Amino acid sequence: MSFVQPPGPASLASADAGALSPTAQTVLDWLAAQQPAMTALLAQIVNIDSGSGHEDGTRAVAALLRARLESAGIAVQTLPEPGWGDCLLARVPGSDAAARGHLQLMGHMDTVFPLGTAAQRPWRVEDGKAYGPGVADMKSGLVMNVFVAEALARFGGNASPVHLLFTCDEEVGSPACRHVIRQHVQGARAVLNAEPGRISGNVVNERKGSYRIDFEVHGVAAHAGINPAQGASAIDALARKILALHALTGCELGITVNVGFVQGGMASNVVAPLASAHADLRYTAENDLQAVLARIQAIIEEESLPRTRGRIIESRGALPMARTPDDILECYQRSAALAGFAVEAESTGGAADSGITSDMGIPSLCALGPVGGYPHSEREFCDLSTFVPRAQALALTLMALR
Known part of the structure; x- marks a missing residue:
């Protein structure tokens, strides 16, 4: 796999922003303007209880995300998983007809919280941080993936096809959806999983x-x-x-x-x-x-x-996620720098569906979602100021991977 760095800094405040390719600059500008829409969609899905096994909740979340994707002309499939809800599969074509394999974006729609939690402590924003059940783990990552896919569908710039897969039972070890992952991620050249960015801002390049x-x-x-x-x-x-x-x-x-x-x-x-x-x-x-x-x-x-x-x-x-190859991590780090922030990688003891894709032999990088903290607790939050930069970094990475 090769990596092409978009020319010039991508920070919208930079005097050299004009050095970007026109398509890359258009994608970044569009994403920068989507902060209110991103926040609104996130608020909607946070206020839906979607604990693992709550079928109606995960289906409701899937329906909202599907509607946004389809409004951008993106082909979406609903994959029912009885007892758990729905999975979503979406595809954005690439510009290179000879591209081998696709790039995979991943996320899960279920949370650890019981029915009634959203009513007890609904979405709220304080000092630039959003709170609510699943706001970081990982509903903000779902929204980020949707908007990045929409940006590429609208303006292009990705040589390889980009696929999205959102599952509905990750928080209990993906007993039903691991077969969905193995079936639909097969053939991917790289997996980028939108679990929440670490509270430090780091991404994850290895999981136990x-x-x-x-x-x-x-x-x-x-x-x-x-x-x-x-x-x-x-x-x-x-x-x-x-x-x-x-x-x-x-x-x-x-x-x-x-x-x-x-x-x-x-x-x-x-x-x-x-x-x-x-x-x-x-x-x-x-x-x-x-x-x-x-x-x-x-x-x-x-x-x-x-x-x-x-x-x-x-x-x-x-399953564990093996260490991400350095070239993929470095590609993301270059893209993050273009989006205006520096990022390091770390290992973690927490497991995720990226362990399944890693076990399939597919290079995987995790925790690319907006920065959050204290998942699985009442203190869980998402730093809304990281929404746009993390989306821009992901979009640039997808455009740079060849």
């Missing part, structure tokens, strides 16, 4: 994968005062397993294990016959996942205490 392992421990009930020796405490055995699981952190560079949820027992005067827990594993693309999972399974299933036994109930995971 994650595994959640739900397990339970069985013991033997007994009266804690009269005949405790006849019992075998599942809680005691679970505590020993937790210590052993936590000791796996650092067994390989990049590995962390955390037991973040436990429950069990019947009453304080009963030797506990049952306890359960959820363990979280984080790992990198370089780690031997199967070896680590085997060690976890052995700890869970070993007889930590006589007459107790453990078993895994369920496990599910999200």
Whole structure:
């Protein structure tokens, strides 16, 4: 893949802005004028509850985004996912008929918040920051992608076709939509994922994968005062397993294990016959996942205490995103500089759908959306001042990739 840098600085305030190609300058000027429209669309979709599994909500978000794309003449498909909602697939043609593959923009429409959250704390703006459920993770990135696609559809400048794919179950590990991603992203030459820019402004060039392992421990009930020796405490055995699981952190560079949820027992005067827990594993693309999972399974299933036994109930995971090739990151950094800001890259322990595309062997760069902070919490915000520059940087990157 080759990279062509648009000539001249793209900052609208720059005296040298005229050195840009006419098409690039038109795209940047148009995006700069769209801040009110971007904000209005973002407010609309933030005020729609679209938690994972809330079909009506994700469909409503998809309908609004689809309407904007179609108003720009962009071909859009709705891909129903029963139990989750709709996915959206859109395509913007490129100018080079001989281009091999397409460039893929990605995002997810679901959030972590339950039904009713949007009514409890709807969209609001304070000191240039927007607040509301999913405003950063990742509804602002969806809106940014839509407007960048619209700019390219209106004015051109992209040699390769640009495809958009918005899914509806990412926050729970994409159990249904991972097959949609594998089907429709296949053949892409690069993936640019609009997860929120880090609070520092950085993008993400490497992500850990994650595994959640739900397990339970069985013991033997007994009266804690009269005949405790006849019992075998599942809680005691679970505590020993937790210590052993936590000791796996650092067994390989990049590995962390955390037991973040436990429950069990019947009453304080009963030797506990049952306890359960959820363990979280984080790992990198370089780690031997199967070896680590085997060690976890052995700890869970070993007889930590006589007459107790453990078993895994369920496990599910999200794939890691391998480090982004330097040339793609540098292309984005040059484009960002042209849009008036400097950006660095960092790795993160959080997983995303870019792990799926990375596993497919497609170079992926993540966290290109507007800058935000504190996702998955009531403090979640999007810095609205970054909307236009991040959109401009993405558009220039798509025009530079060949």
